[in-house]
Amino acid sequence: MSTEKKPSEKEIWKQLSRSYGTDRAEQLVQLSHLSYDRGDYKTALALCESAKEIYELQKDISSTQELLHVYEGITWSLRKLDRDAEAAQLAVAAFEFLKEDHPGEAVDMLRSAGEFYFSAGETEKALQCHLQVMQEVDPDNTDLTIGLDHYSVGFLTQKLGRYDLAITHLKKARDYFKNEKDPGKVYYCDEYLAVSYIALSNCVDGLTHAQKALDFALTAQNEDLEIQARFRMGCVKVLLGEFDEALDHLRKALSMNVHNKDTDWSLTIDIEKEIANILVIKGQINEAAEINRRITTLEETLCA
16 A cells, blocks of 8 residues: 655645646646535536646547546536536536547436436436437447436436336336346336326226335335335326225325435325325315315425
8 A cells, every 4th residue: 555645735736836738637636626525616616627628628648537537526516516407518518528539438428417407407408318328329338227228218208298208218128127137126117107107097007017116115125115106006096996995005105204204295295185186086075175274384385
């Protein structure tokens, strides 16, 4: 193990004043790390952006890893500053810059752009990134990454209400994950397939995938997954007209969720609304009205 003493921040700044080229870029990156570690994300961002300009001007002598490292540093800083959309834009620019000489690394940046756009609430832009990923030649592709790409498109199209397209991609993703013997990822495909079929009022296929999701959640003894799976199952049972079973699943999901250390209050509202709708169907109008009255305050709080 090397015992060489690393230069201090003050020493790096002193070296910076007389350095140039990629050496200067490397020192800027070192300083950005130090700023990032102490929570000074604005300074870290500025330093990384300066390093990026140098690396891009000297692309012929800059390594791919150096470029990727600085791009990642900028996106990390932007995300810490709650500037996810800008992080996504940078990742797209990085893709364009790298795709000719480094297609594998470039496609990974495009995947990251999709993730950042989704975090920024720009779901359509996120989808376009992931659709483009599937059109690019990725020399590093594996069955797992192909499955993940299909899953990303399936998840996003489901969020956008394009359920038929979501089903197509989620089924393909499920097949890849099944071949990879990854039941955890298969679960998520089953859950979102159930969501899509429910939205299309296809109770037969919805029940199939909701049951598969619940089976895995129970087998894995994973309460977070079970909450979601029971919610989906309750929604399917409503479509089937099996209201007592629907209430059983929904009430279990509600109880587990509110007792969870990280209660999902938006999910609580969704479950309560489903329960209230069933009570209306069963003629229990007063009970349904009481539930709706109670959740109004919660909705007002979350939407404020």
